[in-house]
Amino acid sequence: MAQHKYEVVIGLEVHAQLSTNTKLFAGDSTSFGAAPNTHVSPITLAHPGTLPTMNKEVIALAIKLGIALQCDIAPLHYFARKNYFYPDLPKGYQVSQHTNPICNGGFVTINTASGEKKIQLNRIHIEEDAGKSLHDLYDTHTAIDLNRAGTPLLEIVTEPCIHSADEAFAYITVLRKIVRWLNVCDGNMEEGSLRCDANISIRLKGETTLGTRVEVKNLNSIRNVKKAIEVEVDRLIGITEAGEKIKQETRSYDADNNRTFSLRSKEDADDYRYFPEPDLPAFEISTVDIEAIKKTMPMLPNAWQTHLVNTYGLSLYDAAAICIDKADAEMYERLVTLTNNYKSTANWLIGPFRNYCIDKQTNLSEFPLNETAMADIIMYTDKGMVHYNVASTKLLMAYIDHPNSNAAALAQQLQLIQENDTDALSKWVDEALAAMPDKVKEYKAGKKGLIGLFAGQVKKLSGGKADMQTVNKLIESKLSS
Incomplete structure (x- = not known):
């Protein structure tokens, strides 16, 4: 097949909306779901005479992610104006760090069929988001919602070192977990707080020159990142095999029909006419600032997994399952102090407790039983008084319905006690x-x-x-x- 002749080369740009309460340069709320054009102010709307004010929390979150991803944190910074016209860009330019990123280098480690691979990062920089154009509300007009305009973003840019849709899928999965773990970003791709652009090219195997790249914009789920890359690679190979020339362009992905379609020809950096933002002063990040942020950093997922294996004798599988989410890992640590049964607690957390949450579309932090009650049902089952399968279904649901009771009383009442005679x-x-x-x-x-x-x-x-x-x-x- 023709695909075997080519090497796929992919670079990803992930835009992560930061977990701040207010925007990058204004006091407007960043909360999701408000009525259109209600989280706006004269600064967001770029009224004459208004001036931006830097949100310091944004810098701290950027540094935190840079530390986690082994980046070099640059000491001196300024913002630049990225000039382009689009209806949902109120100022007619976007304030960005593109020419002077806060973080350089670094990597994200993923697991592949061939083993671990480090996805090398080019940079992480701060920028503001644009508004949102809604093309499907009216037949003849486009609606503009500027609530998102000015929201702080980190753009996380890889080197062109990803060579398959599967690697891209693994990278986004790990990166999303890390930004959520650090509370840098909530990672909610459906709400647009984590979006991915994929720069894709192909070349004959053995060649070193990069081919003409095509950018697929605004991929809003990890699954769609994978599918869009797969369908675009097939398209590029088809064009090349037909003897035609690939055009550098920006495309979008239609998930309903599993196809990409052209949006516009791709701009180069020169088209944006970058120049320093005159309304924002340069700023410096000292080693003292970086060390202070390091002290607030939680244990990262891989380190926490190792800790669970070494401290509690869990299997790597159980440890990884617990560390899907930092709140889950923290709950496990609290539960084992109450139960003293490390394996049973792991089984209950990644089994019945989490399954209940998945069914109710919630998370463990909102589980209807408090941790004392959760520990009670774990310990009662450990005594062999009730079979695990019965405890994890009938007894658990009865406990949820009667949270002020206890496992022993409920088991007796429902005649669930295991027969040993x-x-x-x-x-x-x-x-x-x-x-x-x-x-x-x-x-x-x-x-x-x-x-x-x-x-x-x-x-x-x-x-x-x-x-x-x-x-x-x-x-x-x-x-x-």
Whole structure:
């Protein structure tokens, strides 16, 4: 196939909306979902005589991400004007650090089929967002919402070192986790607070010169990043194989039809006529500032995973599952101080507790039981009083409905306590074996896997209350006699 002849070269630009309450140069709110054009002020609207004022929290968040990604933090900074006309850009220019980024270099480590790979970063810079053009509200007009204008962004730019849609998918996944972990950005791609532009080119394998690049703009989900790259690579290869010339352009992705379409020819840096922003003073970041921010940094995901493995003896799988979210990892640390059972606590957190949250479209920080109650059900199940499957469904839901009760009382009330009496268990085992004489013969003839069938029947007869460990021993004993 033609695809095997080519190497794909991808560079990604991720725009992360910072978790500040106000905009980059004005006191307008950055909260999502307000009525159009209500989070605006004369500064956002670029009224004559208004002047911007720097939001210091933005600088701190940029430094925090730069430290986490092993970047070099530049000491001296100024902003520049990036000039272009678009209806949702009130000033007619965008204030950006493009020519003087706050962070240089750095990397994001991803896992690939071939092992770990470091995705090298070119830079991270601060800039303000534009407004939003809405093309589908009216048949003959475009609506403009300037609530987003002036919102602080970090643009995180990779080197052209990504060579597949799968690598791009892995990179965005890890980067999103890190910005959420640090509370730099909420990572909500559906709301537009994390957006990705993909610069894509192809070249024959063995060549070193980059091919003509095409930029696919404003990809708003990790899945769409992957799909857009795949479909655009196929398009570029098709153009090349047909002997045609690839045009440098900006395109968009239509997820409904899984295709890209042209928006405009691609501007180069010269087209933007960058020059220093005269209304904002230059500023300096000292080593003292950087060290102070370092002291506030949480343990990063990979380090936290290692800590869970080394401290609590968890498997790497369990540790990684717990560290999907920092709030989950923090909850685990608190729960194990109450339960003292590291593995069971992990099982409950990444199993029943998280599954409940997924079903209710919420998160563990909003779980309906407090941590004392969560620990209670974990410890009660550990005692063997209730089977885990019963506890994680019936008992858990009963506890959620009656949060002021306790696991022991609810289990007694609902008759969920596991039956350990050998006489009662033996009776159920006899009934199960008597109901399946043919299967008993097959088991004795060598089909040892049938023990699961017998055990399942006992579980059914007992209403899920039988102690299955004892049941299995009784079945084996009776069938061997």
